[in-house]
Amino acid sequence: MIGHPVAHSLSPAIHNAAFAAAGLDWVYxxxxxxxxxxxxxxxxxxxxxxxxxxxxxxxxxxxxxAVDVLSATAQRLGAVNCIAWDGTRLVGHNTDxxxxxxxxxxxxxxxxxxxxxLVLGAGGAARSVCLALGAAGAADVxxxxxxxxxxxIAAELAGAHGRVVMVDDAxxxxxxxxxxxxxxxxMAGTDGAGAIPVDVGQLRSGQVVVDLVYHPVETALLAxxxxxxxxxxxxxxxxxxxxxxxxxxxxxxxAPIAAMTDAANQAISQESEIP
Ligand code: NAP
Numbered sequence: 001m002i003g004h005p006v007a008h009s010l011s012p013a014i015h016n017a018a019f020a021a022a023g024l025d026w027v028y029x030x031x032x033x034x035x036x037x038x039x040x041x042x043x044x045x046x047x048x049x050x051x052x053x054x055x056x057x058x059x060x061x062x063x064x065x066a067v068d069v070l071s072a073t074a075q076r077l078g079a080v081n082c083i084a085w086d087g088t089r090l091v092g093h094n095t096d097x098x099x100x101x102x103x104x105x106x107x108x109x110x111x112x113x114x115x116x117x118l119v120l121g122a123g124g125a126a127r128s129v130c131l132a133l134g135a136a137g138a139a140d141v142x143x144x145x146x147x148x149x150x151x152x153i154a155a156e157l158a159g160a161h162g163r164v165v166m167v168d169d170a171x172x173x174x175x176x177x178x179x180x181x182x183x184x185x186x187m188a189g190t191d192g193a194g195a196i197p198v199d200v201g202q203l204r205s206g207q208v209v210v211d212l213v214y215h216p217v218e219t220a221l222l223a224x225x226x227x228x229x230x231x232x233x234x235x236x237x238x239x240x241x242x243x244x245x246x247x248x249x250x251x252x253x254x255a256p257i258a259a260m261t262d263a264a265n266q267a268i269s270q271e272s273e274i275p
Contacts, residue, residue: 038062097132099242205229
């Protein structure tokens with residue numbers, strides 16, 4: 001993988017566990033690539049003959065212009081989180097949003113089709129989630145963001161059912177079958193750690209409440225959702241399933257989800273022990 005910084009990435013633990021569980025003689029490593037060097041890193045991939053590459057911040061946009069072809073999803077997003085070979089061509093993919101939809105299907109035991117969704121946030125993760133929810137047949141993808149102009153771009157990606165709502169729109173919260181926090185609010189080590197990005201009073205039982213934040217695994221939002229009887233889903237599922245999609249693209253083999261999930265949870269608990 002390439003990114004900056006990458007020292008605390010969970011991806012090496014997840015993918016190396018997957019290779020071991022699948023009996024594949026592959027190894028996954030993290031390279032800290034300076035901002036602006038994405039194109040040179042893609043050239044290195046070609047020259048070194050690497051079997052695949054994960055791409056994380058700040059290179060997701062830069063890599064999109066350096067591969068030979070983009071998947072339809074990566075093209076719509078203008079962002080790549082995975083590069084795989086198709087014969088002699090390098091293809092840029094984006095597995096983030098699809099990873100969330102896969103994780104939700106496992107968690108709720110059914111598809112997204114016909115569900116009303118509220119997405120909080122409009123950054124890179126939110127945009128990939130909006131595109132995937134729209135493609136999966138969500139009946140409504142309402143997007144609320146601190147900066148409304150960015151919400152319009154995310155909502156448009158969801159297609160005909162995408163729309164912008166205000167952050168304090170209580171009706172949109174109560175109406176939603178699925179609420180997704182795709183802001184960085186709640187993330188450990190940030191100003192928003194411990195904060196909740198939505199009016200908790202509007203959450204209700206029967207809802208699915210997802211937090212893309214996975215560090216900590218139990219955010220204040222998820223605790224509040226659980227307290228009202230909602231189905232709380234943390235960000236580990238999306239993290240694992242977006243990695244599983246990458247694994248399949250590189251190896252052509254089904255991903256060992258259980259081993260990847262165990263590795264992710266173990267790596268997160270070890271991170272939490274670091275003072
Ligand atoms: P990003 O592009 O930087 O976007 C951040 C989003 O959070 C923006 O919508 C921003 O609003 C909003 N935000 C930040 N601080 C806020 C605050 N104090 N109050 C309200 N809104 C605030 O980040 P990203 O890459 O999309 O990542 C977002 C989160 O998803 C992170 O926690 C990341 O770790 C997580 N994530 C998880 C997975 C997974 O696999 N589970 C994958 C990707 C990302 P403005 O537009 O107004 O600035």
